Amino acid sequence: MAHIDDPSGGDMSISGIRTSPAYGAIDLGTNNCRLLVAAPHDPSFRVLDSYSRIVRLGEGVAESERLSDAAMARTIEALRICAARLKKSGVTRFRGVATDACRRADNADRFVTRIAEETGLALDIISTAEEARLALDSCLPLVEKTGGNMLLFDIGGGSTELLWVRTDTEGEPVLEDWTSLGLGVVGLAERRGKKAISERIFGDMVDEVSAAAAPFAEACDIARSATNGSVQLLGTSGTVTTVAGLHLGLPRYDRARVDGLRMNFDDIGDVIDRLLAMNSDERAQTPCIGEGRGDVVLAGCAILRAIMNICPVGSLRAADRGLREGILLGMMRTDRVIA
DSSP: OOOBSSOOOSOEEETTEEESSOEEEEEEOSSEEEEEEEEEETTEEEEEEEEEEEOOTTTTHHHHSSOOHHHHHHHHHHHHHHHHHHHHTTOOEEEEEEOHHHHHOTTHHHHHHHHHHHHSBOEEEOOHHHHHHHHHHHHGGGOOSSOSEEEEEEEOSSOEEEEEEEEOTTOOEEEEEEEEESOOHHHHHHHHOSSOOOHHHHHHHHHHHHHHHHHHHHHHTHHHHHHTTOEEEEEOSHHHHHHHHHHHTOSSOOHHHHTTOEEEHHHHHHHHHHHHTSOHHHHHTSTTTOTTOTTTHHHHHHHHHHHHHHSOOSEEEEOOOOHHHHHHHHHHHHTTSOO
8 A cells, every 4th residue: 555654643624624534545647647635424435635737647658668757747746736735634544546657668667766755655556457446446336227237438648448347236346348448548649640630530540449449349249238228338537527518518617517427429429529620729728628638638539439439329427536536435445434
């Protein structure tokens, strides 16, 4: 289990609310550094603090197989802020994980050591299998108790996880198969073009992802199950939540309105068409996208489109939850502070 140096102990107070204990989780991905602080509130938890910053840790890793000095510096700066917020919140239980960019980079182990030395945060570089498990744990509350199967997907900066889950009538999940595609929004955007993405380039991206996902889809016989109407499709990623916010026409992102939202494929297609008609700057200025994501959001949409193609169920649910939530739930269950 990772740790933070010199954590404060005992009860804490945020906005007048007394909570004990406080738990913290960090997800250091290819594109974002995310922090979540929470207190147990059976059967889940209550969020006390959150933080997210685009750091582009995986920028250029696909070609160089190394984390760049600039990317590491950006990430260290964000992690210092995380460490300060963890200490201020009185966090006594913490785990931080790093994913695809650090799995790929030759200098990742040295970087993790540097993080510990400069911020006091110890991070684990987790496997794709653990990443998939944490994503599933976090999304279980959104699984409908209808039996059948569910395709859960997580579109990341450096990879995309696909999980084929069987659910019984009590909603209990059984992970039957999973795969990690070596295609994420950062790498795909870097290779296919970040600024001007034509419909042809977008179509090429969709085809590339579809080809990569095809063996998994065929092995699980996803298309047949989807045709029979026995499949739920659930997506957890910045791409999915961004599309949901744009579909709702939100002036600013609102997690309460997005998490659990069901969207029809036609509505998702309309959002993608609107984004394709914009240039990178216009996308960056669009509410729910923001600076730093205008050049990768269409790559995410291409991955999303490919997943919709292999699982043609007509609609999906958006999940604004992911590795941080899975980490927190795991620690709290281990400590038996939630069921």
